Amino acid sequence: MDFAQGEFIGKGAYRDVYIHATDPGLVVKVQRDPKQDQNRREQRIWDERKELHKWLVPVLKVSSCGLYLIMPRGEQIKNNEVPQTSPRCLTDKGRKNWVRLNGEIKLCDYGQPKTYQKIFKVKP
Ligand SMILES: Nc1ncnc2c1ncn2[C@@H]1O[C@H](COP(=O)(O)OP(=O)(O)O)[C@@H](O)[C@H]1O
Numbered sequence: 001m002d003f004a005q006g007e008f009i010g011k012g013a014y015r016d017v018y019i020h021a022t023d024p025g026l027v028v029k030v031q032r033d034p035k036q037d038q039n040r041r042e043q044r045i046w047d048e049r050k051e052l053h054k055w056l057v058p059v060l061k062v063s064s065c066g067l068y069l070i071m072p073r074g075e076q077i078k079n080n081e082v083p084q085t086s087p088r089c090l091t092d093k094g095r096k097n098w099v100r101l102n103g104e105i106k107l108c109d110y111g112q113p114k115t116y117q118k119i120f121k122v123k124p
């Protein structure tokens with residue numbers, strides 16, 4: 001699976017997000033600043049914290065340079081669909097960071113330094 005970018009669908013503070021060019025069920029997240037490490041933090045949280053999986057969109061692949069990430073593509077949700085309660089270690093929980101995936105609401109953006117620090121008890 002490569003990191004081919006199709007249609008642009010979203011811009012966050014650190015990353016530009018595209019539908020995968022050959023699989024519309026996936027997105028490719030492109031980190032704009034190579035000095036940031038948003039994608040690799042997200043990957044480590046997914047790989048090592050199975051107890052959080054029910055809250056998170058899976059990370060399927062990250063490029064070795066860390067600039068590109070692939071995950072399943074979810075749908076936007078409405079304000080009143082944002083979960084009322086969720087683990088406190090997940091820190092950036094505005095409406096735009098949640099999506100609906102296979103009928104469940106999941107966080108698609110969890111690579112923030114603050115989240116990483118809370119989960120691994122070390123400064124990123
Ligand atoms: N898995 C996904 N499925 C659908 N849209 C997504 C997905 N991941 C991100 N997006 C969209 O792209 C935007 C930016 O992605 P995000 O991961 O929040 O980047 P950043 O870390 O820069 O905030 C999100 O607010 C959302 O609208």
Ligand SMILES: [Mg+2]
Nearest residue numbers: 012013097109
């Ligand atoms: Mg975001």
